[in-house]
Amino acid sequence: MRRFAFLFTSMMLAALALAGCGGSAGNSSSGSSSAPKVTVTGAFGTVPKVTIPSQKAGATLQVQHVIAGSGATVPSTDAVLGNYVAYIWSGSTHKLAQSTYSTVPALFGGHLLTGLTDALKDARVGERVLAVLPPKYGYGTQGNTSGGVKPGDTLVFVIDVIKAYAATAAVTGKTVSTGGNGLPTVTSANPPQITIPKNGTAPKTLVSKTLIQGTGPAVKSGQQLIVQYVGMNWRTSQIFDASEKDGDPYGFVLGLPSAQGGVIQGWTTGLEGKKVGSRVMLVIPPKDGYGSQGSSQAGIKGTDTLVFVIDILGAYGAHST
Secondary structure, three states: OOOOOOHHHHHHEOOOOOOOOOOOOOOOEEOOOOOOOOEEEOOOOOOOEEEOOOOOOOOOOEEEEEEOOOOOEOOOOOEEEEEEEEEEEEOOEEEEEEEOOOOOOEEEOOOEOHHHHHHHOOOEOOOEEEEEEOHHHOOOOOOEHHHOEOOOOEEEEEEEEEEEEOOOOOOOOEEOOOEOOOOOEEOOOOOOOEEOOOOOOOOOOOEEEEEEEOOOOEOOOOOEEEEEEEEEEOOOOEEEEEHHHHOOOEEEEOOOOHHHOOOOHHHHHHHOOOEOOOEEEEEEOHHHOOHHHOEHHHOEOOOOOEEEEEEEEEEEOOOOO
16 A cells, blocks of 8 residues: 655655755754755745755765754654655756655655655754765665666755654544444544454445544645555455554555556545545445455455545645645
8 A cells, every 4th residue: 555646755765666045044964074065045835946066976964954943853753744856966967856846745754765864863843954865875876767866876855844743643533433334343542443344245335434523624636645544354354554554654645646656546535525634434345446456465356345444634735834
C-alpha cells in the first residue's frame, strides 16, 4: 500500500527501489566553510529562489536554517509535512527536479536519505531549511536512475516545515458506529482492532462507513491526505499492512492515478467527501482493490475483499502553510 504522491518523492527514501530573507534566520549550518555556497531567498510558504554556484559541489553536508521557525521542535520520530524544491547538482550545472509549491505539500517520513534526516533534526514548524547533500548523504556512487540522479550527483533541497505528525497520531472525535450487521466490527482502540464476521459473506460492492465523525472540512480529490490505517484481508482475517508498522502516518494525493503513485480506487471513492478527523471503514471488493491479479507480496488473491480502517488526520491543497 505504500505509494508516494510524487514521482520524485521516492528519492528522499533510502528504503525504496538552506542565506535568505522573509524572516529571522537562524543561519546555523554545517559543512566546510570552503565549499561552494548555495543561497536561498524568499518568504516562508513561497517558492524559494535558489542560487547554485556554477562549479563543482563540495564533499560535505551543508545544512542551513534559512528562516527560523516559531513553532514546536519536531521530534525525530515524527513525520514532517512540508513544501520543498529539489535540485540535482551535476558538476558545474544543475537542474530543478521537483517542486511542490504549485501542487500539494509532501510528507517526509519513513527511512529518509541520511542527509535529509540530519537536515530535519530539531527543525521547528515554520522553519525553512536548506540541505545540500553530497553523494554519500544521498545516493552515493550508484545514483538513482528513476529519479534522474547520476552516480556522484549532489542533491539540493529547500524545505518549508508546515506541520509534524507523531507516529502514533490518531483521531479523537465522537464514535458513531463500530460496524457490525454483516460488516466487520472495529474497536475504538489505537490502532483499531478489526474482527471479520464469522461465516459472513463479503459485500460485492464498496462500503464506506464512518466510525468516528470528524469536524474538519470534507476532503476533496487532488488534496494531500495524511492518514493512519490498518488493512485486513477478509478471507484470512490477517492484517497485511498498517501505517504504524512503518513508523509514521501515510501521505498520498487523493484521486492521483495509480500509475503515478496513487492509491487503489476503493480509497479514492470511499474517502472523498469524508471529514478531516474521521475514522472510516472501507470494505473493498477486488475490482476496487488490486483487481484479478491481486498482490502476491501482500498475500492478496484476485478474489480477496479488503478491509481498511483509516483515520483522516489532515488534508492539504496547493499553497498550504
